[in-house]
Amino acid sequence: MRSRSRVLVIVVAVAVGALAAGVFAGTRITSPEEAAARTAPPTATAVTVPVERRTLESEVTTRGEASYTGAVDVAPELAGLETSPVVTGQVPDVGDQVKAGDVLLEIVGRPVIALPGDLPMYRSLRPGMSGPDVEQLEKALDALGFDPGTVDDTYTSATGRAVAELFDEAGYSPPAAAPDVQAELDTARQAMQMAEDEVADAEAALDAAKTGPSEAEKVAAQNDVDQATRALKQARRDGDTDLVAEAEAQLRLAQATLADLQKGPDTSAEQKMLDNARQRLSDAQAARDAAATEAGTPLPASEVVFVSSLPRRVDDVEVRRGGVVEGTVMSISGTDLVVTAEVDEAARELLEEDMEAMIELPSGEQITAPITRIREPSGDSSGHRVTMTPEDLTADQVDELRGANVRVTIPVESTEGDVLAVPLAALTAGPGGEARVEVQRLSAEGEEIIELLEVEVGLTARGYAEVEPVEGSLEEGDLVVIGGEADTGDGEGESDDER
Known part of the structure; x- marks a missing residue:
């Protein structure tokens, strides 16, 4: 079991x-x-997103480089110096500001003064010279408040006086004329002094000649006339012809003497001498004035540097005190810190000067800056250069921005409020080129159907488009198709590629 x-x-x-x-x-x-x-793959269904209400803003986004405007290399003209160009002082620091009339540097004890002007200092200037560089100098002096006389292209003694005031203001003695020019002035002054002495002597001689007889001499001559008259009368009463003739002769002599005394002295010779002396003095004065003009304050080429615009900022210094100048001594740029970006043709058409740009500092802080200049492509560059100038920067912002590569966003257009917006992927083109969207709706039986709705497209930005239905309705929250396969009500779907 x-x-x-x-x-x-x-x-x-x-x-x-x-x-x-x-x-x-x-x-x-x-x-x-x-x-x-x-x-088998799952049955294709439509991919939808809701219609939104949002503010759309189109913008140009690029990157820019921050720098100071208009860098200029300063290289004084030293060809006229007779000694080695040793730097003796006034060496600036990087970051210093240079204004019109400021001393950039001191070389062999003399200043190099900055003045505004487009022409370089290509020659030394002195009274009597003419040219556009003289006019540029006079405009700069006049702008600084030093009166050069009539602002023109001629260097006059007034120009020289204004130059002297410029150097006095800078704390240096004015430039001196060349020794040979000063010697000519000294000679002309001596000649004029001799001419003045000659005129004085001639004037004294004329004054002496004009003095004439005294009153007593005139009275005595009148007495002689009276006495001769009485003698003549007596001789006629006596009837003595010989005495009458003699008395008549004495009377004529006395009358002639009185007439000469009353007429005054003949000073024609003395007057001629004085006229000649005065002419020689006039010639001497003209020669002295010409020599004085030539000997007026000059402007050596080595003591001024013209810069297209001032003030500017010292970016780099290439010399030191005690060193010898060889070419460029420093680099200076504009005091305005700018951001420069390059954009293509399509972006250029959207931009205009005075538009506000948003600049993102390396720290993430946002600052605004207006577009101050748009330059066309040049040389090998195919892009348009857009310059933006930030305003009212703090010291920290300046330090952060200087030399940085920053993100730049320039708002171009805005809907100025919320509008109906759909993703760009929701737009399709109809047979006539009209814009459409596919709106998913529920039929009366509760089934999902797709309605093709023609729309007008407004602003597009950041992947969205402003839309407004031509007919029918489209509301916030409605679902629009952006992908997949949708049933448009005729039993056939429409693929992404077909749309």
Whole structure:
């Protein structure tokens, strides 16, 4: 019995195991149709997003380099110096500001003064010279308040006096005339002094000649006339012809003497001498004035540097006190810190001067800067250079911005408020080129359908487009198709490529 029971247990166990194996095998066996159904792609459905209300802003985004405007290398004209051009003082520091009339540097004890002007200082100037460089100098002097006389292209003594005032203001003695020019002036002054002495002598001689007889001499001459008249009368009464003739002769002599005394002296010779002396003095004065003009304050080429605009900032200094100048002594630029970016033709058409740009500092802080200049491409460059000038920067902002490469965003156009907006991917083109969107709606039976809705497209920016339905309705929250396959109600779907 015990043996039969054991056999029964074994048979039951084997049957249970076979049943389990069969069930497991049954779960692993699939038909070809079922396998194909499991591996088929899912039914395509439309990908939708809701219509939004948002403010759209189009903008130009680029990167720009921050720098100071208009760098200029300063190289004084030292050809006229007779000594080695040693720097003796007034060496500026990087960051110093240079204004019109400031001393840029001191070379062999003389200043190099900065003045505004486009022409370089290509020659030394002195009274009597003419040219556009003289006119440029006089305009600069006049702007600084030093009167050069009539502002023209001629260097006059008034120009020289204004130059002297410029150097006095800078704390230096005015430039001196050349020794030979000064010698000519000294000679002309001596000649004029001699002419003045000659005139004085001639005037004294004329005055002496004009003095004439005294009143007593005139009275005595009148008495002689009276006495001769009485003698003549007596001789006629006596009837003595010889005495009458003699008395008549005496009367004529007395009358002639009186007449001469009353007429005054003849000073024609003395007057002629004086006229000649005065002419020589006039010639001497003219020669002295000409020599004085020539000897007026000159302007050595080595003591002035003209810069197109001032004030400016010292960017780099290449000399030191005690060193010898060889070419460029420093680099100066405009005091305005600007950001310059390059944009393509499409962006250029959107930009105008005075537009406000947003500049992101390296720290992330945002500052504004108006567009101050747009230059066309030049040379090998194909881009348009846009210059922006930040205003009212703090010292920290200047330090952070100087030399940095920064992100620049220039807002171009805005919807000025919230509008209906859809992603650009939601726009399709109709057979006539009209813009459309596919709006997912529910039919009366509660089924999802797609409505093709023609729209007018407004501003596009940052991947969105402003839309307004031509007919029908489109509201915030409506679902528009941006991908997938949609049923437009005719039983056929429209793929992304077909749209």
